[in-house]
Amino acid sequence: MAATKQAPAAGTGLAAWATESPSNTARQPAPTGLRFAFYGRVSTEDHQDPATSKGWQLFNAHALTSGHGRIVAEFFDVGHTHVLPWARRPDAAALVAADRRSSP
Secondary structure, eight states: OOOOOOOTTTTHHHHHHOOOOOOOGGSSBBBBBEEEEEEEESSSSTTTTTTHHHHHHHHHEEEEEHHHHHHHHEEEEEETTTSSSGGGSHHHHHHHHHHHHHHO
């Protein structure tokens, strides 16, 4: 029997951080909710299928953000170990660059 996950109660988890974090109190989320960027990776094609791996990672990201906003961008690195700094992973670096361009 598969377990079902419940969304965090109001005042806890992601919802609380998004609304109560001092850095976020000055700007409220848009009426449609928060905007999220998805980042995932698979270190080797030999041990994991990139399409399957991205699928379950993105599924979990959607489950986490559901009810709080939507994923508006996707970044996914294949063949780059977690040991590498983000600057040396192409899509991770692109995510950081996109964030810097969009930050006030």
